Amino acid sequence: MLIAGDISSVELTEACLRRIEATEPYLNAFISVSAERAMQQARSADHAWVEWRRGKLTQQPSRLNGIPLAIKDVLCVADITATAGSRMLEAFMPAYDATASARLRAAGAVFLGKTNTDEFAMGSSTENSCYGPTHNPWDQQRVPGGSSGGSAASVAAKSTFGALGTDTGGSVRQPASLCGVVGLKPSYGRISRFGLIAFGSSFDQVGTLTRTAEDAAILLQTLAGPDTFDATCVPTQPPNYLDSLSEPSDLSGLRIGIPNEHFVGGVDAEVEKQVRAAIKLLAKLGAEIMPIRLPRTEHALPAYYLIANAEASANLARYDGIRYGQRQHGKDLWETYVNTRKTGFGPEVKRRIMLGTYALTTGYYDDYYLRAQKVRTLVKQDFDTAFDQVDVIAGPTTPTTAFKLGAKTEDPLQMYLSDIFTLSANLAGIPGVSLPCGMDENRLPIGLQLLGPAFKEKRLLKVAHKFQLATDWHQQDPLVEN
């Protein structure tokens, strides 16, 4: 539409900004909205399209040129505050773009604002933000999931065409599931982490929240690729994620594995019913369905929390009040550190720093950190074995649909369990996508998770796209106006 000039980026951006203005009072999906900058970007995007139509450009602008997007507030955008949902970074203004932001900027995308997140992406409900919780557009009494809850909610509420999130243990897929949108977590190393405010460095990955798998593919095409600023980003060029989407073929020849371990206790009957129905539909589309085993699933959760928190304890050491961020003076250096960190961090962040520090302490390192790394290797082997037999693994993204605000805030373990099916993909570094596959009796979205071997995003996106062509779950409206 933008290519043809039927609608302008300015019109799209204005519509999004109006939508944000209307929904923010009860959603709180954004930490900051940069309306003026967005309009500037929209105008220059429109200008580029005009130039293109007049034949003044040798290269067609990107498909993303002029498309309004939202960015999770743990990703840096130059000259816009990056708070990571923390009081610690309340006024922190990076002078640099994250590589992901820079690539979207170069493609001409419009940045509407920065979305709400659990503090430093630590959480599964977006309730751990010092800027207040985000509400689920499908039921304002419920959480949107997290930590990319602001991004998921803003896409579900149609405040934006898509959003960037980050996924350390499920932080893109879980909120996507709870908000009824598509959440893609690419393989570790597929998208540069430069400018992503680190939580668990060996897990963190930039992901996308969109309404369709096709939109996810468009975003991934722009975001993926080598980056000299991230040594863990793979040096290989990404494939074309879009060409296979338009192929007329069905899913014949595709083997989909169903791990029994992803349907055990704690999974809602309604969730199981809808996910199994979705798998039946995939079979109808030509896929071969077979049972597989992921025996280490139950060990993945403790291993994940030990390693992620250990990494976090070091990653968050830089917030000491010396160079940037808030500082609370004390009578000496040590007291300044203590006061700064005591007031700057929320309770969940402190809890994780303490657990992570403990896991690395001499005398405990072997029993905790090292043992967790061994489990991590075993979890990877589980997936290697599984992918010898199947091309894709399918199951529920989360055990339940969106839960009530405050329901799990007093019980961190219950909260952690909502990531039980997502976090093993982060341990193994493999890609995963969550897509809407049904509703429960309360009209709350249910997510289907597809996992693939490392760097097989293209395969996942094709399956997700075929599923969406055959269903209309992604076209449901949350009716947020109530």
Place this chain on the structure above:
Amino acid sequence: MTMNHQAVIGLEVHAELLTQSKMFCSCRVVDSTTANPNLYTCPVCSGMPGTLPVTNQRAVYLGAMVALALHCEVAAESIFARKNYFYPDLPKGYQISQYERPLATNGHITISTSAGKRKIRIRRVHLEEDTGKLIHRDKVSGAGSMSLVDLNRAGVPLLEIVSEPDIRSASEAVAYAKELQSILTYLKVNSGNMEKGVIRFEANVSVRKTRSEKLNTRTEIKNLNSFRSLRHSTQYEIDRQISILTAGKTVEQQTLGWDEAREVTVAQRSKEQAHDYRYFPEPDLPPVQIDPVWLQKIGDELPELPTEKLERFRSMGLNEYDAQVLVRQRSVAEFFEGAVDRGSKTDPPIQAKTISNWLTSQLFGMLHNARIEIEDMHITPAHLVDLLALLQSNSISANSAKQVMREMLETRATPQEIISEHELEQVNDVASITKAVEDVLRDHPEEVKSLLSGKDSLTNWLLGQVMRTLNGKANPQIVRSLLKKTLKREADTNNTR
């Protein structure tokens, strides 16, 4: 040291690597003692949120080069770790350093002291990043004292070289440190400039009963940045520990600092207060992979090292002391070799030994007195050889040569120019010298007579008279031999009479 105690010392040497950019970012490496504070920093080395380190391959290359020069085994795969602690000069709250799997292990170097030659084993060589610097200000405009952070040095590549506890005295510690400095400068990986803090030491010191294998508690002296403080602090610590042990008490395990002014070690941290650095593998960096072919190439291209050079210099006929003096500094060795090369091409050739003598017994003294570094002096190896050739061909006297050398230091003139300007050309013309000798003998018949009757000491007096007649420019050897010849003829004539 008392007869029944022996010191056991291990040294950790931190050397900055001469790279263009920092260890994990593209900031320039500058002289942090002179550069304006915080000018050479970026989001990465100042620990900004979301930034990531990327390993400087040049630093890995230089590190591997040093490791090979120290006869180490270089690991095919080494791993960076995070060393966690809080301090304002440490922007990320952790230092990226190699820990469990260092770049290289199991090397050695040979040192020589008055006690002889000893092999000191090297436990490990690893890469890490430097910290920033704190600048303490007392009472700034009534606001009380404050500390300022300068991050220019933060992230500068460092190579840490850890010895086994093979060092037995303060002198050996200094000899080991100087040998390392020499190797590092030979490899051009470090300027060797101690005043700039580009090489720093930490010493682990303990003392045990001679011939006992049982180790006593050791202490660690931190932040030593001169050979002098290394020598004095280790000696102080050895003496202190011996007196504690002799008194029947035990040495406390602690970290010490060196008080330069009072020349004493001072306690910084006890064992109980020791840091737990909570090392774990750095998730932001892939392992350092070393390709054996690449490593082989570095080994093949390694320049000649001080010990090899020393051997070669001795084979040129130099004595041990001169060879060592010439080898110590790469610039000195290169000057000497340049001169030897040039000297071998003159006709007749100038011997290496001659060049060495003139350097060690003349030029270095002049440089020292004039406070000039060899790199900064005007004399080139070619000019030195030209001068020595003139001396060898008797065109000038040895005394004149020294005078010319002094002038060469002060001006850029060639030896020939200085000789002409000051008319220092030696008179070698036999006819004119013979005439002068005959004149002197004729003018001093009394002296000649007493000389011929056995007063030999008058020979030199007569020689002086001849030299004076010829304005001091005559070749003294020719004068001496002509004088002798003439006197002999004179004596023979007397006898026949």
